[in-house]
Amino acid sequence: MWREASTTMAARLFYTVAIWMTFIHCTKGIPWTQEKLHHQALTLTQEEISTALSHTDLAQMWLRDLRPLLVTRYPGSAGSQAVQQHIKTTLGSLGAGWEVTEDRFVSQTPYGTLPFTNLIATLNPSAKRRLVLACHYDSKYYPPQWHGMEFQGATDSAVPCAMMLELARALDEELKAQKVVIYSM
Numbered sequence: 001m002w003r004e005a006s007t008t009m010a011a012r013l014f015y016t017v018a019i020w021m022t023f024i025h026c027t028k029g030i031p032w033t034q035e036k037l038h039h040q041a042l043t044l045t046q047e048e049i050s051t052a053l054s055h056t057d058l059a060q061m062w063l064r065d066l067r068p069l070l071v072t073r074y075p076g077s078a079g080s081q082a083v084q085q086h087i088k089t090t091l092g093s094l095g096a097g098w099e100v101t102e103d104r105f106v107s108q109t110p111y112g113t114l115p116f117t118n119l120i121a122t123l124n125p126s127a128k129r130r131l132v133l134a135c136h137y138d139s140k141y142y143p144p145q146w147h148g149m150e151f152q153g154a155t156d157s158a159v160p161c162a163m164m165l166e167l168a169r170a171l172d173e174e175l176k177a178q179k180v181v182i183y184s185m
């Protein structure tokens with residue numbers, strides 16, 4: 001009798017856990033890890049594209065972002081430190097509430113062990129799925145035998161970094177509003 005009761009209780013407990021797990025891991029019958037395979041992209045109307053673009057300002061992008069980013073900035077250099085600071089300060093000043101973290105590591109290179117830092121800005125750290133945009137901010141290092149040659153790397157990749165900062169700035173209000181909608185659901 002006792003044994004039967006405990007078996008029933010164990011079975012009930014199992015079902016409760018199983019249902020809970022199913023609820024957590026499936027949406028519309030699809031495990032969340034598979035949802036990306038069923039993603040339907042939204043297409044913006046011409047008007048929505050124009051509205052998003054109207055918030056960008058190329059002249060301002062040059063002054064605010066490209067000029068400070070377009071410096072010699074190989075890993076471990078003073079320029080690299082300044083660029084990191086600029087990216088962190090810019091994203092931190094936006095209203096959308098980016099969470100900016102650093103991933104620091106050292107790595108072997110043909111010129112010895114050098115320090116590297118990835119900067120990761122996340123809009124909603126608890127989101128199950130994310131769209132990731134990435135570019136590299138460091139520039140190529142020229143050793144002394146290149147007679148003082150410096151590499152500034154406009155398209156590789158100061159401009160992409162400036163474009164990403166401008167995009168974050170241009171969409172700041174929309175991204176902030178989107179967060180409120182997501183959190184209130």
Ligand SMILES: [Zn+2]
Pocket residue numbers: 136156157
């Ligand atoms: Zn590159």
